Amino acid sequence: MIADVPERNVGDVTMIWDPGELAKVPSNTAVVLASPMTQAMSDYQLDVWCRTVGQRRVSALLLLGYPAEDVPRTAQRMAARYGFVLACLPLGADESAVLRDLARAVDGGAGEALSRAVRLARLLAEAGKSAESADFDPSRLCELAQEATGIVFVARRPRAGEIGAPVLADGVEVGHVSAVLPGGSGDALAEVGVRLTVEAAMRLIAVRDRADELPVRTRGQVLREILVASGQHLNELVPRARALGLAIDDWHLVLAVETTGRQQSELERVTFAEIVGGAALRSVGRSAGGSGEGSGTGWHLAFAEGTPLLVRTWRRDPGVRAAHQIRTTATAIRAELAERFPDWQVRCGAGSVHEGVEGLRTSWAESRAALLSDMPGHGSVPDPVVLFDDLGLHRMLVEWFATGAARTAVRDILAPLDAQGPAKAATMVRTLRVYLDNQGSISSTATALNLHRNAITYRLKQITALLETDLSDPDHRLAVHLACRAWQYRAEE
Numbered sequence: 001m002i003a004d005v006p007e008r009n010v011g012d013v014t015m016i017w018d019p020g021e022l023a024k025v026p027s028n029t030a031v032v033l034a035s036p037m038t039q040a041m042s043d044y045q046l047d048v049w050c051r052t053v054g055q056r057r058v059s060a061l062l063l064l065g066y067p068a069e070d071v072p073r074t075a076q077r078m079a080a081r082y083g084f085v086l087a088c089l090p091l092g093a094d095e096s097a098v099l100r101d102l103a104r105a106v107d108g109g110a111g112e113a114l115s116r117a118v119r120l121a122r123l124l125a126e127a128g129k130s131a132e133s134a135d136f137d138p139s140r141l142c143e144l145a146q147e148a149t150g151i152v153f154v155a156r157r158p159r160a161g162e163i164g165a166p167v168l169a170d171g172v173e174v175g176h177v178s179a180v181l182p183g184g185s186g187d188a189l190a191e192v193g194v195r196l197t198v199e200a201a202m203r204l205i206a207v208r209d210r211a212d213e214l215p216v217r218t219r220g221q222v223l224r225e226i227l228v229a230s231g232q233h234l235n236e237l238v239p240r241a242r243a244l245g246l247a248i249d250d251w252h253l254v255l256a257v258e259t260t261g262r263q264q265s266e267l268e269r270v271t272f273a274e275i276v277g278g279a280a281l282r283s284v285g286r287s288a289g290g291s292g293e294g295s296g297t298g299w300h301l302a303f304a305e306g307t308p309l310l311v312r313t314w315r316r317d318p319g320v321r322a323a324h325q326i327r328t329t330a331t332a333i334r335a336e337l338a339e340r341f342p343d344w345q346v347r348c349g350a351g352s353v354h355e356g357v358e359g360l361r362t363s364w365a366e367s368r369a370a371l372l373s374d375m376p377g378h379g380s381v382p383d384p385v386v387l388f389d390d391l392g393l394h395r396m397l398v399e400w401f402a403t404g405a406a407r408t409a410v411r412d413i414l415a416p417l418d419a420q421g422p423a424k425a426a427t428m429v430r431t432l433r434v435y436l437d438n439q440g441s442i443s444s445t446a447t448a449l450n451l452h453r454n455a456i457t458y459r460l461k462q463i464t465a466l467l468e469t470d471l472s473d474p475d476h477r478l479a480v481h482l483a484c485r486a487w488q489y490r491a492e493e
Contacts, residue, residue, distance in 0.1 A: 012026060019045075022056070023052060030062065033062065050082070051078060058084050120192075123147065124144060124200035127140070138167065145193045152179070177201065219241075222241050225237050247315065251318065254350070257280050257307065258348070259337075260347075274303070281301045323387060330385045331348075349386050370391065410486050413479060417466060431463065435456070442456050
C-alpha cells in the first residue's frame with residue numbers, strides 16, 4: 001500500500017484497459033489498472049487518474065506492474081485526500097489470478113455481511129416475541145443490532161455522514177434509528193441493519209397499541225351509549241361504566257375532532273373516523289403526558305354521530321387551568337392530524353368542564369356547538385380549535401336553543417323557508433342572517449356574500465314574502481335574527 005488511508009468497503013472489482021472507462025466506474029469499487037496502461041503512464045496522467053477515481057468514490061486503485069518507489073508524492077497525497085487505497089502489484093503477476101483473488105475476497109465479505117444481517121433479523125424477531133409492550137425501548141433494539149453486526153446503532157436522528165430512518169406510528173414519526181459509521185463511509189450492512197431495527201420497533205409499537213385497543217374500545221362503546229341514551233337505558237349504563245373503571249361521576253370535558261374532505265361512503269366514513277380517533281388518542285399520549293392517570297381519570301376515546309370524541313376526566317374540578325390545558329392539547333392534536341392527513345380539513349371543538357353523567361352529555365353538546373360556531377358568510381376563516389367557553393354570544397344562543405320553547409320558536413319562524421328544500425333553505429337563511437348582521441345594509445350584505453346588490457334585493461323580497469313578517473318591526477326583526485343565528489344548531493337536535 002502506498003497511501004495511508006482508512007479501510008474502505010469494496011462492493012466490486014474491475015480491470016481497466018482504457019482511461020476513458022475510469023469516469024464510469026461505480027463507487028465502492030476496486031479498480032485494477034492493466035499493465036499496458038501503467039507501463040505508458042506519466043506522473044501527470046497518474047495524478048489525473050487519481051483525481052478521477054477519487055471523485056468517483058472508488059475504494060482502491062491498484063497499479064499492475066508499476067514499481068511502488070516510482071509513485072509520485074502528488075498521487076499519494078491525492079489518494080489520502082480522497083480516502084482510497086493506492087497500491088502496486090508486482091510486474092509479471094497473473095492478471096486473471098489477481099482478479100479472481102480480489103473477487104473471492106469481495107464475495108467473502110458479502111457473505112459475512114449477509115450472515116450478520118440474518119443474525120440480526122433473528123435477534124430482533126426473538127425480541128419481538130419476548131418483549132412486553134410496556135417494556136418497549138428502541139435503545140434496546142439498537143443494542144441488539146450492534147451485537148449482531150458490530151456496527152454502532154443509536155436511537156436518534158442521523159447526523160452528517162450517518163445512515164438513519166424514522167420510526168413511524170400511524171404515519172407519525174415517534175423516533176429514529178441511526179447507524180454511526182467511522183469516517184462517514186457508506187455501508188450496505190448498516191443500511192439493512194437500520195431498516196430491520198426500525199421495522200422491529202414499529203412491530204412492537206403495533207403490539208403495544210393492540211394490547212391497549214380492547215379496553216379502549218369497550219370503554220368507548222359505553223361512553224357513546226351514555227351520550228345518546230335516555231331514560232331507563234341511561235340508568236342501566238351508569239353501573240356498567242363504573243364496573244369498567246370509568247370515573248363517570250367525576251368531572252368531564254369532551255373534545256370533538258371534525259374532519260372534512262372528499263366524499264366518502266358510510267363504511268369509509270366510519271373507518272376513517274376510527275383511524276383519526278386512534279391517532280388523536282395517541283397524540284394526546286405524546287402531547288399531554290399519557291392517555292390515563294389511573295382510577296378511570298385521564299383521556300378516553302369514544303365515537304358519536306361518526307365523530308371521534310376525546311373525553312377528559314378529572315377526579316376534582318380542574319378550574320380555570322383546564323381551558324389552557326385543553327387548548328394546548330387540542331392544538332397539538334390538530335397539528336399532528338393535519339400533517340398526517342394533508343388533504344383533509346381538521347378542526348377541534350371543546351366543551352366546558354361539567355360534573356357527572358349529565359355533565360358529560362352537556363359537554364358533548366357544547367363541543368358540537370363549538371364546531372358549528374364558524375358562522376359562514378362573515379368572510380373569516382373558521383378557527384381550527386374552538387372552545388365553547390370562548391363563544392360569547394354563540395354560547396348564549398346554544399344555551400337558549402337548548403330549551404324546548406326556543407327550538408319550537410325557531411322551527412315555526414323559519415318553517416316557510418324549510419319548505420323550499422334543504423339547499424334553498426340554507427341559502428335563504430344565510431342571506432337573511434348576514435343581512436340582519438349588517439344592520440339591514442344591502443351593499444354590506446352583497447360584499448359579504450360576494451353577490452350583486454340586485455341579487456340580494458331579489459332574494460330578500462322572496463324571503464320576506466315567504467315569512468310574511470315585517471323586518472322594520474324591532475320585535476319581529478329580533479325574533480327572526482335569533483332564529484337565523486340558531487338555525488345551524490337545529491341539525492344537532
